[in-house]
Amino acid sequence: MKLLAVTACPTGIAHTYMAAEALEAAAEEAGHEIVVETQGSAGSTPFTQQQLDAADAIILAADVEVRDKERFAHLPTVAAPVKKAIGGAPGLIEQAVTKATEQPKHTPAPATAPDGADMGVTTGFGAKLRGWLMTGVxxxxxxxxxxxxxxxxxxxxxxxxxxxxxxxxxxGEDNVSSINFDPGSLTSWAALSFQIGTLAFGFLVPVLAGFIAYAIADRPALVPGFVGGMIAVDTQAGFLGGLVAGLLAGALIYGLKLWQPPRALAGIMPVLVLPLIGTAIVGTVMFLLLGQPLAAATTGLTNWLNSLSGTNAILLGALLGLMVAFDMGGPVNKAAYAFAVAGLSTGSETSLMIMAAVMAAGMTPPLALALATALRRSQFSQIEQENGRAAWLLGASFITEGAIPFAAADPLRVIPSIMAGSAVTGSLSMAFGSTLRAPHGGIFVVPLIGNPFPYLLAILAGTAVSAALVIGLKSARRTPAAKDAEPAASTPSATPVAG
Structure with missing residues (x-):
């Protein structure tokens, strides 16, 4: 059969392309043709009309809203999280073939299940809400x-x-602008860098709100979403205000799109009527009704974070570490990361400690698995040993996705192990009071970390804990992993695990 697939993850980096490779390998092994559209951070190459016409079914492996889904309305559809494609690509290929066999080719899917509710995956409100929020993130x-x-x-x-x-x-007072910059001054370059970065940070809340709205109701929702986000900034409602503004704008435009306008208005609805009405209503609600209460809630959250100390701070660090390692770049990981980034805008000491803890915990899983493969090679397949060498750099760069190939191959042993190590790292980082003003960079921004040596010690401790647990759990098996896994190198699920 001729199959299509779309892969997309919140960051559009690792999961997106690993899922694509997994599906391509599984389809080839099963004797089918597949074309994958990766909606990643590098952009995407849309399917041609010929590919859409010739396809028998499509797989949507995504943790965010798939762009332009209306192109696939005529195809039998299998929907799944992106991690399912990484670890269970053969099963998705089999489901797609079954769907294509049961449903006549090019027959529109039932109108009662436009988002794949009958595809064996959860598409309730909770799943959709997660997808909308992850799109904004x-x-x-x-x-x-x-x-x-x-x-x-x-x-x-x-x-x-x-x-x-x-x-x-x-x-100046005469409305004439002047440039205060000395090319020979290091301070001037530092000020320039700071002010550009601050302006970039100023877009966070409007972009979050705009693209949450976009995920719900497509392009007509962008303007009210962005404007609602700007009002959230103006009223000091922060990230919480951005979330509410995006959901409000998306829901409003989605509801307005259900109305069937007169033919004379149909052409201008998406570019004039919907943005105009949506922006007016969202702006009014945010300014007059929601702005101040959300600002008070944001202030309360900030004060609570600033009050954390001692055991409470350590427990928060452990919780964030568990979240970061749980799905290694997936929605839970991104929720912890977004929480940390949201705090950066406040500049409080506790918020900077949270950012440091999240990054340290995210570095630990790849480093731990790299260490484990170096110490006990016999417990890992040849493919995993190769991934282990790459995981050193991935971990050092704060790319938690470097642990995915190991978790996909042995989730019951690897995931609990890396969660334990990241919890140790997160709690120790908070206990040491290490701070971080950069939201990324890994080992390369250590000079910018407050209290850097204890911070590195926290990473080393968590790495050691996870590596020891992985080795111990794998050693408890009756047969060495290398013997079990070598034949799997030729199976459909092993090729994508290599990343």
Missing amino acids: SYIIPFVAAGGLLIALSFALGGYQISDAPDIVSI
């Missing part, structure tokens, strides 16, 4: 990375006092 990550690293660079060049530097461009 996926679009803010580049802003976080660019803005955060520029701010961190400015601190490295000019110290933390660089935040008090004069504006690079200032407007």
Whole structure:
């Protein structure tokens, strides 16, 4: 059969392409043709019309809303989380073939299940809400990375006092702008970097709100979503306000789209009527009704974070570590990461400690598995040993996805082990009071970390715990992993595990 697939994850980096490789390998092994559209951070190449016409079924392996799903309305559809494609690609191929056999080719799917509710996956409100939120998070990550690293660079060049530097461009009393920049001054370059990074960070809440709304109701919801997000910034409602504004804008536009307008209005609905009405209503509600209560809630959350100390802070670090390691870059991981990034905008000491704990906990799983493969090679297949060598750099770079191939091959032993190690790292980082102003960078931003040596000790401790647990659990098996796994290298599920 001729199959299509779309893969997409919140960051659009590791999971997206690993799932694509898994599906391609599984389809080839089963004797079918497949074309995969990876809706990742590098963009995507859409299916051609010829491919859409010739296809027998499609697999949607995504943790975010798939773009332009209306293209596939005529195809039998199998929907699943992206991790299911990584670890269970042969099963998804089999489901797609079964669907194509049961449903006549090019027959529209039942209108009662447009999102694949009959595909054997959960598509209730909770799953859809997660997808909407993850779509918003996926679009803010580049802003976080660019803005955060520029701010961190400015601190490295000019110290933390660089935040008090004069504006690079200032407007005088006569409304004439002037540039305050000396190319020969390191302080000027630091101030420039800080102000560019700060502006990039200023987009976080509007982009979050805009693309949550986009995930719910497509392009007409972008304008009310962005405007609602800007109002959340203006009213000090923060990330919480952005979440509410995005959901409000998306729900409103989705409801308005259900109305069948007169033919004369149909052409201008998506570009004029819907954005106009949506922006007016969302703006009014955010300014007059929700802005101040959400700002009070945000202030309360910030004060609570600032009050954390001692045991409470350590427990929070352990919880964040567990979340980061649980799905290694998936929705739970991204929830912890988004929580940490949201705190950066407050600049409080506890928020900076949370960011440090999350990054340390995210570095631990790949480093632990790299260490385990180096210490006990006989417990790992040849493919896993190769992945272990790459995992050193991935872990050092804060790319938690480097642990996925190991978890996909042996989830019951690997996932609990890395969760335990990340919990240790997160709790120790909080206990040591280490802080981090950059939202990414791994080992390469250690000079920007407050209390760096205990921070590295926390990472080493968690890495050792996870590596010891993995080795111990694998050693308890009756047969060595290498003997069990070598034949699997030729199976459909082993090729994608290599990443």
